[in-house]
Amino acid sequence: MRESETLHTRVANVVSWCVSTSFSATSPRSRGSEEHEEGNLPSHIVFFAGLLILTAMSNPVITQPGAGSYGTNVQTGEWSTGLCSCCSDLLVCGLGFICPIALSCYTANKYGENACLACVPGGMAAMRTHMRLTYGIQGTICNDALMTCCCGIFETCRMAREIRIRNGET
Template identity: 50%
Template sequence: MSQPVTCQPVATVSPLTQSSEGSWSSGRYDCCSDCPMCCVGLLCPAILACYVSRKYGEHCCLGLVPGGMTALRTHMRLSYGIPGNVLRDAMSMCLCGLCELCRMGREVHARSLT
């Protein structure tokens, strides 16, 4: 005869209730905290997108692919333990793309210095 299998319940964490292990090092509109990076982002966002992708460890052309920066923001947020969800990532990149790109640039720069 076979024995009944009992399992411990597994705790699940939804994306909305993640522990806030980390947070963004700067706000979305903190352009004055790194003016040169924000100037590059506003004047030529393709260059900053390639820089962010490369600095984060991805291929530099990821920043030029449609949806690439949204995917990179999601991956960056998850790997740094920043709470949020994919919908917020997509909406942030659609509505405030240049500001988010500058914030991602500041984030990879700040985290590579530590």
């Protein structure tokens, strides 16, 4: 028997036990009563919890996705340009300093996200984390939040440059 079948069998047994336990109350509950016997959950909660568990277990992740063949620094785990390398892409640098919101919306759009992500608090930090993980760049979520908060425009420019480099636009 495969490991996933064993897991599915175990989950199904737990769910059926929970459902049978919730229906095994000796005294009928009055309609509208908020009191439940100790240890018994309402059957609809148990049913939906079991359904969610079975749905989550139906497609387990067997291998983790790796970084694709994106470009320059996938092997080294570093950004292609430095934080203050604005002169390497004057279009991004100029747009960033003239209208930072426009650059943030452009960056989110080029990355494949909704352009409004730039207007959501923490949106650029989340996008930086996703970008870093996608491109295989080393770092932490805390560092992502600090960089986008403290070095906002410089980090947005670096993210835009990274996308342009990886897409072969520079």
